[in-house]
Amino acid sequence: MSGQIVRQEYELTCIAPVHVGSGEVLRPFEYLYDRDKLEAYFLHGAKWFSFLEDRDLSDAFVQYLETEATGRKSRNLLEWLKVNHVTLADLRQAGAIRRKIPVAKLSDQRARKPTLNNVTCQLVRSDNAHPYIPGSTIKGALRTGILYHFIRKDPRRFDSYWQEISSVRGPDKAAAWNDIILRLEQEILHTLTYDGAKKKDAVVSALRGLSVSDATLVGCKAPAPTVIVQKIDATTLIKRGARRGESAISLFRECIPAGSRLRFAVTANLSMLHTAGIESLPSILAMLRSYTLDGLKLQQRAFEAIDRKYYGDLFDDFTAYKANALLGGGTGFLSKTLIYALAGAEAEARRFAAAYFDEQFTNPSHKHRAIDKVLTPRTLKTVRTGLWGCAPFGGLAMLRRYEAELRFPSGERAVSAMGSLLHGALMERLPEDAAAVLHTQSLRPYRQSIRIERESGRVFWCIGTLTEAMGELAAAALGTTTELFLRQKGYAVSLHDFRCVSESTDTALADAFFLPARAPRGAELTFYAPTAFKRDGQYVLLPEMLLIVQSLLMRWGRFCPHVRMEEEDLAAQLAAGCQIRQYALHTATFSVDGHPLRGFRGSLTIGFTGTDSMRRILGMLMSFASYAGIGIKTALGMGAVEADVWKGRDG
Numbered sequence: 271m272s273g274q275i276v277r278q279e280y281e282l283t284c285i286a287p288v289h290v291g292s293g294e295v296l297r298p299f300e301y302l303y304d305r306d307k308l309e310a311y312f313l314h315g316a317k318w319f320s321f322l323e324d325r326d327l328s329d330a331f332v333q334y335l336e337t338e339a340t341g342r343k344s345r346n347l348l349e350w351l352k353v354n355h356v357t358l359a360d361l362r363q364a365g366a367i368r369r370k371i372p373v374a375k376l377s378d379q380r381a382r383k384p385t386l387n388n389v390t391c392q393l394v395r396s397d398n399a400h401p402y403i404p405g406s407t408i409k410g411a412l413r414t415g416i417l418y419h420f421i422r423k424d425p426r427r428f429d430s431y432w433q434e435i436s437s438v439r440g441p442d443k444a445a446a447w448n449d450i451i452l453r454l455e456q457e458i459l460h461t462l463t464y465d466g467a468k469k470k471d472a473v474v475s476a477l478r479g480l481s482v483s484d485a486t487l488v489g490c491k492a493p494a495p496t497v498i499v500q501k502i503d504a505t506t507l508i509k510r511g512a513r514r515g516e517s518a519i520s521l522f523r524e525c526i527p528a529g530s531r532l533r534f535a536v537t538a539n540l541s542m543l544h545t546a547g548i549e550s551l552p553s554i555l556a557m558l559r560s561y562t563l564d565g566l567k568l569q570q571r572a573f574e575a576i577d578r579k580y581y582g583d584l585f586d587d588f589t590a591y592k593a594n595a596l597l598g599g600g601t602g603f604l605s606k607t608l609i610y611a612l613a614g615a616e617a618e619a620r621r622f623a624a625a626y627f628d629e630q631f632t633n634p635s636h637k638h639r640a641i642d643k644v645l646t647p648r649t650l651k652t653v654r655t656g657l658w659g660c661a662p663f664g665g666l667a668m669l670r671r672y673e674a675e676l677r678f679p680s681g682e683r684a685v686s687a688m689g690s691l692l693h694g695a696l697m698e699r700l701p702e703d704a705a706a707v708l709h710t711q712s713l714r715p716y717r718q719s720i721r722i723e724r725e726s727g728r729v730f731w732c733i734g735t736l737t738e739a740m741g742e743l744a745a746a747a748l749g750t751t752t753e754l755f756l757r758q759k760g761y762a763v764s765l766h767d768f769r770c771v772s773e774s775t776d777t778a779l780a781d782a783f784f785l786p787a788r789a790p791r792g793a794e795l796t797f798y799a800p801t802a803f804k805r806d807g808q809y810v811l812l813p814e815m816l817l818i819v820q821s822l823l824m825r826w827g828r829f830c831p832h833v834r835m836e837e838e839d840l841a842a843q844l845a846a847g848c849q850i851r852q853y854a855l856h857t858a859t860f861s862v863d864g865h866p867l868r869g870f871r872g873s874l875t876i877g878f879t880g881t882d883s884m885r886r887i888l889g890m891l892m893s894f895a896s897y898a899g900i901g902i903k904t905a906l907g908m909g910a911v912e913a914d915v916w917k918g919r920d921g
Contacts, residue, residue: 274540287525298385308373392524405482415558461545479542485534549883556784668738674768689907699747717899719799719910736829776830790889792877799910800858802869816845847880
């Protein structure tokens, strides 16, 4: 099946360590551990043994393994090498060291011990030892988010699946669970049709239309750093003397460290995805984000009851940062299952999970059904630097709105066209090189205008910035300024109370409209500066919906790279889903260098009548308009707009 093909690159930022295992587990005598410097060295197997033979240390090494490598009085392998007059430089020269890995802060007890026990290795590229996240891992997370969305959207549709799952007993529960989830996935996603293909065949899955590349490190030329971290379990069962109920586990993983940036590409055949009700790439990311945040908030409620300050701050860091996904190993049971979605009621899901754990894990001390009264599983998988595997997709396009009150000399009156004069004053206050660059841009990362309050007559200078850099430039230029000289007028205006009145990001705006259960119903746009468009070299002074949507899409595509919308004829589709319900407009004139431009001002009420996905995109774009402006010459003072988007009842 062919159709609309969209390809989009994303950037993934690790906000906690991420571990994707290679399957390799190193025992203490297969790596070197410097417990003073908290560094580990992984060895090349063949070169390591050749090195031992060249130094006549093979027999001594065998003896070390038999007598000193294990036990309470075990000797660290690096310390054994030092006794045998072997240095790290010797090993490097022989090529026996595969890579050096820093070790994250451990508990004091573990730091004093000679080894880290077994270390599970991170998946790395064979050519340069760079860590990466396979595309299959990311696609698996996207798949779970999609399934979660459709279950939540129509829970009654899947009641039979939950009844079937909850009725399974005994040791075969896990296999039965997997079989039922497979059938559920087939119902939701196996929506393609091919001659001779059956419902269960993978060839009819709509997710064949979704391809995800491996996520590779951004800007890394040398062998990339990884970090070894120790697992720390926090439990809802607080032990005496353990304020937060945390315990360090003798489990160590090599991870991609927090702060790492990786880039990957998603290619989507929208025609295939549409058969399953998946409208766009932004909607898929919104589904995954909703699944992730719901799981984090479920755990947050439980662990805030233990230590509100500590765990509240920990979870707020991730929910406020808008984590899209929990990726890789160690992220816990809740990050990989749909139990809480299918069950509906949390208490019912907890009882099922408790029974599941008691039947699958036979340690009698666990007693999940008897003990777990708050949450099952009752442990939170953490490391010293936060949760396991938290990551957002995309960086942040910082959107800001600044305002300052302007006071004019006695006898002088403000008009909207003064926006062009204020633009000149702004450029004069920017660094010369920054202003020069901005002058060369046809589409600038800001808009500015004058807003005059009708009742009070107060005048405000309104500036919207679309990038982090432009926002910082504006703040630095005007944050301490008390007056602006208008050269063409020959006088200065005083500037008071310059401040940022609102701030958002492209991903936050997308979340505001893609995460709620209901799509927005419409919007009211108030154009408080003259607004116009240009088409085929001619000025257009009427608010045609296609021109409004095209203007916003152009700015969004330029300055908001992390939430992409590239469907064919998208502007036309969105405009077709807009119905002008009411308007109160009048002609307005704006002067640029003495040349009058005619446009319009006033209010426009729009109803959204398109698909669910189209209504969400429209809501996002209309909110974006308050930052970006609409139409031509927004940098000079035209096209300023306030948007009031009518969300759904639960929005």
